[in-house]
Amino acid sequence: MAGRSRKQKKLRSSSSSWSSESSHSMNGLHYGAKLPVKKAKKEFLANPIKGYLTKDDTNLESSSMGTTSRKRNPHPKNAKLEMVKDEPSSSEYNQDSAVLSKKRTTWGRRKRAERGRKGKENGPRQRKATILSWLIDRDVIQENAEVYVMEMETRKKQGKIKKEGILCSCCYNVSTVAEFYNHAGGTCSKPYDKIFIAETCSSLLSLMIQAWDLPDERNFHRFSLIETKDDASDSYDDACMICADGGNLMCCDKCSSTYHHKKCLGMKDVPNGSWYCSFCVCKFCGDPAYENDYLLKCSLCEKKYHWECHLPREPVSIDINNTPQGTFCDHMCNEIYDKLERGIIGIEHELDRSYKWTLLQNTDDGSGINIEDHYQRTMCHSKLVVARRLMEDCFEQIIDRHTRIDVIKSVVYNCGSNFNRVNFRGFYTAILEKGEEIISAATIRIHGTKLAEMPFIATNKEYRRKGMCRKLMVAIESALCYLKVEKLVIPSVTERIGTWIEKYGFHLIKSPLPKEIKLHNTLMFHDSKRLQKDLLPSALARRYRANSRAKWGFFKLVDHGVPSEIDENFTSRLHELFDLPMEQKLKGGKTSSLPLGYYASNPEYEQNLPWAEILLLLQSPEMVVQFAKKVYGDQYHTFSNAMIEYMKEMDKLGMTIMEMLAHGLGLADDFFSKNFEEKEVTIFRISRYPPCPLPEKIVGIGIHSDPQTLTILYQDLVGGLQVLKDDKQWIGVRPLPNSFVINIGDTLEAWTNGRLKGVIHRAVVNKDKQRLSMAYFMNPTSSATIECPSQLIDPVSNPRKYVPFTWAELRNLLLTTRRVRGKAVAINKFLISS
Ligand SMILES: O=C(O)CCC(=O)C(=O)O
Numbered sequence: 001m002a003g004r005s006r007k008q009k010k011l012r013s014s015s016s017s018w019s020s021e022s023s024h025s026m027n028g029l030h031y032g033a034k035l036p037v038k039k040a041k042k043e044f045l046a047n048p049i050k051g052y053l054t055k056d057d058t059n060l061e062s063s064s065m066g067t068t069s070r071k072r073n074p075h076p077k078n079a080k081l082e083m084v085k086d087e088p089s090s091s092e093y094n095q096d097s098a099v100l101s102k103k104r105t106t107w108g109r110r111k112r113a114e115r116g117r118k119g120k121e122n123g124p125r126q127r128k129a130t131i132l133s134w135l136i137d138r139d140v141i142q143e144n145a146e147v148y149v150m151e152m153e154t155r156k157k158q159g160k161i162k163k164e165g166i167l168c169s170c171c172y173n174v175s176t177v178a179e180f181y182n183h184a185g186g187t188c189s190k191p192y193d194k195i196f197i198a199e200t201c202s203s204l205l206s207l208m209i210q211a212w213d214l215p216d217e218r219n220f221h222r223f224s225l226i227e228t229k230d231d232a233s234d235s236y237d238d239a240c241m242i243c244a245d246g247g248n249l250m251c252c253d254k255c256s257s258t259y260h261h262k263k264c265l266g267m268k269d270v271p272n273g274s275w276y277c278s279f280c281v282c283k284f285c286g287d288p289a290y291e292n293d294y295l296l297k298c299s300l301c302e303k304k305y306h307w308e309c310h311l312p313r314e315p316v317s318i319d320i321n322n323t324p325q326g327t328f329c330d331h332m333c334n335e336i337y338d339k340l341e342r343g344i345i346g347i348e349h350e351l352d353r354s355y356k357w358t359l360l361q362n363t364d365d366g367s368g369i370n371i372e373d374h375y376q377r378t379m380c381h382s383k384l385v386v387a388r389r390l391m392e393d394c395f396e397q398i399i400d401r402h403t404r405i406d407v408i409k410s411v412v413y414n415c416g417s418n419f420n421r422v423n424f425r426g427f428y429t430a431i432l433e434k435g436e437e438i439i440s441a442a443t444i445r446i447h448g449t450k451l452a453e454m455p456f457i458a459t460n461k462e463y464r465r466k467g468m469c470r471k472l473m474v475a476i477e478s479a480l481c482y483l484k485v486e487k488l489v490i491p492s493v494t495e496r497i498g499t500w501i502e503k504y505g506f507h508l509i510k511s512p513l514p515k516e517i518k519l520h521n522t523l524m525f526h527d528s529k530r531l532q533k534d535l536l537p538s539a540l541a542r543r544y545r546a547n548s549r550a551k552w553g554f555f556k557l558v559d560h561g562v563p564s565e566i567d568e569n570f571t572s573r574l575h576e577l578f579d580l581p582m583e584q585k586l587k588g589g590k591t592s593s594l595p596l597g598y599y600a601s602n603p604e605y606e607q608n609l610p611w612a613e614i615l616l617l618l619q620s621p622e623m624v625v626q627f628a629k630k631v632y633g634d635q636y637h638t639f640s641n642a643m644i645e646y647m648k649e650m651d652k653l654g655m656t657i658m659e660m661l662a663h664g665l666g667l668a669d670d671f672f673s674k675n676f677e678e679k680e681v682t683i684f685r686i687s688r689y690p691p692c693p694l695p696e697k698i699v700g701i702g703i704h705s706d707p708q709t710l711t712i713l714y715q716d717l718v719g720g721l722q723v724l725k726d727d728k729q730w731i732g733v734r735p736l737p738n739s740f741v742i743n744i745g746d747t748l749e750a751w752t753n754g755r756l757k758g759v760i761h762r763a764v765v766n767k768d769k770q771r772l773s774m775a776y777f778m779n780p781t782s783s784a785t786i787e788c789p790s791q792l793i794d795p796v797s798n799p800r801k802y803v804p805f806t807w808a809e810l811r812n813l814l815l816t817t818r819r820v821r822g823k824a825v826a827i828n829k830f831l832i833s834s
């Protein structure tokens with residue numbers, strides 16, 4: 001590079017070329033060895049750029065292939081920075097998006113791609129994703145090999161190995177390894193160590209270790225060393241670390257990383273002096289390591305730091321009896337690592353209906369989390385192989401164009417590399433299992449508390465469209481919340497973006513890119529878009545504050561985490577209920593002694609006759625079952641199960657919102673939520689408003705505010721809810737699919753001394769359409785004291801307005817007092833001025 005100006009030295013014009021100019025090697029593969037263009041093209045076509053896809057549930061499946069043009073830049077060395085805009089995109093990966101799509105480039109042969117896709121979609125059934133199936137495929141075990149259980153030094157049950165499990169010789173049932181072992185009276189928790197092949201007397205566990213160690217398997221687990229040969233003319237990466245696209249790239253003065261300085265880093269110009277990327281500088285002071293010092297690397301987020309810069313921030317006490325496992329840049333990374341190591345990695349977490357999920361990591365070369373237990377480590381590695389095979393069955397191969405690294409394998413086995421962009425250290429693989437079969441798998445990496453990424457998620461073909469992907473997503477998201485990770489980012493091809501947004505609550509990341517993305521190494525594909533989801537109440541709270549409607553006393557919640565199937569199922573059950581003959585509905589009708597149940601009009605509000613059928617119940621599974629039995633007799637389960645499931649979700653969501661509001665107000669996260677113990681007094685009101693011949697004369701529900709703390713309101717897409725703005729104007733709250741409207745109630749207004757405002761609202765009816773709404777009212781515990789914390793009081797601008805009162809006191813008053821212009825006067829009794 002000698003002789004080039006400073007600016008030129010920093011810039012690298014990357015082509016989309018698969019025939020590179022420099023030569024590197026990695027695990028025996030050559031990175032950009034000097035190949036004549038023709039030869040390189042031949043080699044390239046022998047490893048065609050393949051699309052990849054997973055056909056997942058909830059519409060996350062492949063559509064037609066896209067094409068991307070790739071042009072070589074004929075004069076890379078002379079390229080000017082200004083050319084960036086006009087440069088055709090070039091992808092570093094031979095693929096297009098991390099998640100859920102299949103595309104190919106014009107370089108490949110379209111027909112071949114088409115065949116490839118069909119092969120995956122309609123071709124042979126997916127391999128059974130079990131450990132036994134893997135061992136059989138690798139010839140480590142023969143299918144039908146005789147096995148026996150060894151317990152207390154005696155041989156117990158015998159059986160035969162099958163891909164699905166073990167065929168018992170006494171009952172001829174095929175069961176999982178664990179079930180077979182239990183069936184034989186086994187008592188320990190390590191069945192794979194207690195079942196032996198009759199012919200060789202080897203335990204299944206020892207064969208799993210053997211298979212993991214087979215040379216061609218072991219090869220995949222290695223660190224990917226990308227060597228720069230002496231005659232290398234250019235040892236820099238050809239794709240931007242942030243967007244994975246090529247073009248004119250600014251090079252780091254220390255490592256091989258390159259960036260679009262304007263588009264991706266938001267820099268106006270290339271700096272004149274030396275410039276170091278975020279992987280080469282201390283995360284605290286921003287300086288690189290100079291001659292006589294070095295940077296430590298955080299074992300969790302892989303950020304580098306000077307020991308001295310870290311010290312004053314994080315006073316550490318060293319326990320000499322307990323040598324720390326890793327070095328951490330801050331206590332949050334340390335905490336995440338500890339939680340992962342102690343309670344998450346390699347541990348099966350039970351979910352409903354015999355599903356379980358586990359987070360796995362390759363711990364082999366000391367890079368992953370340490371799993372001390374030998375059995376657990378072997379299980380973890382074996383399941384990783386099975387998950388890798390499942391991913392390979394769902395996606396086509398992704399070979400990194402420059403380093404020739406197999407991306408899926410390297411991500412699943414968290415292989416490190418000296419080349420930052422293909423350094424996949426820190427990845428985990430989350431799996432969803434039913435019995436011992438892996439159904440879905442996703443790869444995730446946690447970059448400290450700010451960010452986690454999930455580039456791949458795949459579901460076994462046989463289980464698609466059954467909500468499996470969602471099940472795994474829910475488990476991953478709860479684990480990330482437990483680890484206090486704020487955001488999850490994913491790359492997505494354009495066709496899938498809608499699904500991620502509508503069904504999974506993600507939103508598009510717009511430029512300028514958030515700092516966390518610029519600072520961390522997140523796997524990206526050149527023509528994908530990044531989406532993100534806020535996971536924690538704190539992150540939600542920021543969005544809430546940003547929502548200007550909040551000052552009107554309500555907001556719409558989209559990233560709520562309530563699976564859409566749950567409300568879809570429950571609303572269908574409700575329509576079935578309301579469609580029943582009146583006679584049958586009235587079997588569950590409210591009575592004068594029990595004012596809960598079904599009724600057909602609501603005379604509580606103002607003069608206009610409300611136009612609704614209502615079901616009013618409490619958050620009490622017993623009461624729901626009692627009601628359903630009255631209406632449906634023996635066939636009550638379908639209704640009561642759906643309602644109980646929905647109410648549980650509402651309770652969970654309510655707590656999260658309470659935490660989010662407390663956080664947003666600067667209070668302890670549990671300030672409100674700890675006061676909601678008496679779940680069974682929570683009121684749940686469902687209204688179905690029939691089409692109304694005189695919609696301008698009759699309301700569905702009259703003008704009112706909700707007296708409780710807040711209401712989680714589901715409304716279908718018909719629309720009819722209106723809120724009163726500035727005490728004078730009714731504004732319709734437009735329904736959004738898969739969202740809730742959160743109404744602030746009078747009690748929360750008092751609790752926050754008016755910082756949160758209760759909203760006056762009503763529901764109008766429609767001439768042609770019926771409308772369904774469900775209001776879940778968050779009632780505090782009877783004895784909860786409603787007293788605004790002093791942090792929210794300002795003696796001058798916001799003096800205390802209410803004396804402390806209990807929810808029970810207000811509730812009793814509500815029964816006996818009236819409303820004035822929709823507001824319950826009951827709460828005014830606690831106003832200090834009165
Ligand atoms: O139907 C609606 O949208 C409003 C229902 C409501 O406000 C309530 O039940 O309190």
Ligand SMILES: [Fe+2]
Nearest residue numbers: 705706761775
């Ligand atoms: Fe209401």
